[in-house]
Amino acid sequence: MIKFLFLIPVSLCLVWYGYLSHKGYSLSQGKQGFMYIIVLSSVVLIFFTFAALYF
Numbered sequence: 001m002i003k004f005l006f007l008i009p010v011s012l013c014l015v016w017y018g019y020l021s022h023k024g025y026s027l028s029q030g031k032q033g034f035m036y037i038i039v040l041s042s043v044v045l046i047f048f049t050f051a052a053l054y055f
Helices: 007-023 031-054
Strands: none
Touching: 007 031
16 A cells, blocks of 8 residues: 555646646646645655554
């Protein structure tokens, strides 16, 4: 399961990109959204990695 956790930020970034392109925004305007996705996904990834290793 851990090896598939990288799909979370990839899929969320694709959804965010689709939203931006649908609403007519540029990638530079949605840059902060990508940063939020990467940071939150990293926190989730770290949590589940430690949970899988220690429990």
